[in-house]
Amino acid sequence: MGRAPCCDKANVKKGPWSPEEDSKLKDYIERFGTGGNWIALPQKVGLKRCGKSCRLRWLNYLRPNIKHGGFSDEEDRIIINLFITIGSRWSIIAAQLPGRTDNDIKNYWNTKLKKKLMGLIPNSHHRKQPVPRPPQPRTSSLPPPPMLFPSSYEIQSYQQQQHQLPLLSTYSPPLSKGWNFSYLNNNYLFTTDNSASASATTTTTTTSSSATTTVSSILSSGYEPLPVKDQDILDFGSDPGSCSNLDQQHQQPQATTMIKQEEGELQGQRDNNGQMMDAGFDFDQGIGIGHWAEKMNDCFGIDCDYLSSSGSGRSGMNWMMDHYAGGGNQLGVDQEKGLYYF
DNA sequence: AATTCGACCAACCGCGACCGA
DNA sequence: ATCGGTCGCGGTTGGTCGAAT
Incomplete structure (x- = not known):
C-alpha cells in the first residue's frame, strides 16, 4: 500500500x-x-x-529577515566547519546562520562551497573514482598481489625487499595489487584497466628494474595517462614548512586540503591558500575520520610524510588507510615526494 | 545570430520522525 | 500499542540565465 x-x-x-x-x-x-x-x-x-x-x-x-546570496567568509567558515563536524545536516547548520535557510545553504554548498573546498578542481580533473578499484578478480597469469601496507607499514623496506627498486622522483615503482599497475611520471599517473593488466605485467617488471621507463613506452603498453593535479592530493602534514607538496614559488601547500596535527590534540584544516580553518579532528581518536575518509574517495592520492615514520597520529592514519583508502590496495607510491596513490 | 553548456537556485518529492487520538 | 495525519529534512529535478563556442 x-x-x-x-x-x-x-x-x-x-x-x-x-x-x-x-x-x-x-x-x-x-x-x-x-x-x-x-x-x-x-x-x-x-x-x-x-x-x-x-x-x-x-x-x-x-518569512521576515531572510537573506539570499552573498555569503560572507565568516559564514563560509561556519558552514564548512559544521559540515565537517555533522555532515549534511542543513537545518542544524542553518540554525547557526541567522537569516539563512537550509535550502539556501544546501544550494550554496552544492554549487560553490564544495568546489571551493575541493580546491576549484575543474570537472575534467575531478574524478570521483579516478583509478579502477577492486574487487576485480586477478587472472592466474598475474603475480600474487603484494601485501601492501602490512601491519608495520614499512613501505620502504617492503619496496626494497620485494622489488629492489630504485626510488626516483619521476617514477613510482609498481607497488600495485596484481590486477593493475601504475607509474608516476612527472605529473601523470599511468594506469591500465583490468583487461590490459596481464600484458602489462611483463613490461612493468622489465621497465621497473631498469628505471628507464619513458612516457612512450608506457603508452605503448596500453597505459592511459591520467593528469595528477596537486589539488587532487589530500595532504597530511604538520605545517606548510614541512608539507612536501608545496607551491615552490609561494611556499604554500597545494593540496586540496591539508590536515594539521598539533601536539596530538586538535587538528586543523587548511584551505587551498594555506589558511587554517578550525576543524575538529583527531587521528588517534578517530574523530572526523569518516569525513576525511570520504574525501579520500574523491581525491587521487594522499601525501602523508609521517605515515612511514613513528609518532602520534600514525595509528589513526593507518586505520584510515586500512578501512577507506582502497583497503591496502594503493596503486603506487612516490617515496621521494611521500605520495601514496590509491 | 544561433546553439550549447554549465552554474545557479527555487521548488518538488519521498521518507522518517513526531504527535495526538 | 497502534494508526493515521502532519511536519521537517535532505536529495533531486527542472527552469532560467549568462558565458562560451
Whole structure:
C-alpha cells in the first residue's frame, strides 16, 4: 500500500510562485499565523497550492529577515566547519546562520562551497573514482598481489625487499595489487584497466628494474595517462614548512586540503591558500575520520610524510588507510615526494 | 545570430520522525 | 500499542540565465 498523498495533486498548482500568490500567503500568515496546520492552510488562504509547497515558500522565501546570496567568509567558515563536524545536516547548520535557510545553504554548498573546498578542481580533473578499484578478480597469469601496507607499514623496506627498486622522483615503482599497475611520471599517473593488466605485467617488471621507463613506452603498453593535479592530493602534514607538496614559488601547500596535527590534540584544516580553518579532528581518536575518509574517495592520492615514520597520529592514519583508502590496495607510491596513490 | 553548456537556485518529492487520538 | 495525519529534512529535478563556442 502506497503512501497517501498530502494533497490532491490534480488540483494544485505547481511551479514558480507568482507575486500575487506570495502576497496572499504572506499577508495571511502575518495576520493569522499558520495555525499549526500547513495542509489546511492553502484553502484558508485561497491558494491552489499544496500545503507543503506553502510551507516551503514561506520558510525559504517569504518569512521576515531572510537573506539570499552573498555569503560572507565568516559564514563560509561556519558552514564548512559544521559540515565537517555533522555532515549534511542543513537545518542544524542553518540554525547557526541567522537569516539563512537550509535550502539556501544546501544550494550554496552544492554549487560553490564544495568546489571551493575541493580546491576549484575543474570537472575534467575531478574524478570521483579516478583509478579502477577492486574487487576485480586477478587472472592466474598475474603475480600474487603484494601485501601492501602490512601491519608495520614499512613501505620502504617492503619496496626494497620485494622489488629492489630504485626510488626516483619521476617514477613510482609498481607497488600495485596484481590486477593493475601504475607509474608516476612527472605529473601523470599511468594506469591500465583490468583487461590490459596481464600484458602489462611483463613490461612493468622489465621497465621497473631498469628505471628507464619513458612516457612512450608506457603508452605503448596500453597505459592511459591520467593528469595528477596537486589539488587532487589530500595532504597530511604538520605545517606548510614541512608539507612536501608545496607551491615552490609561494611556499604554500597545494593540496586540496591539508590536515594539521598539533601536539596530538586538535587538528586543523587548511584551505587551498594555506589558511587554517578550525576543524575538529583527531587521528588517534578517530574523530572526523569518516569525513576525511570520504574525501579520500574523491581525491587521487594522499601525501602523508609521517605515515612511514613513528609518532602520534600514525595509528589513526593507518586505520584510515586500512578501512577507506582502497583497503591496502594503493596503486603506487612516490617515496621521494611521500605520495601514496590509491 | 544561433546553439550549447554549465552554474545557479527555487521548488518538488519521498521518507522518517513526531504527535495526538 | 497502534494508526493515521502532519511536519521537517535532505536529495533531486527542472527552469532560467549568462558565458562560451
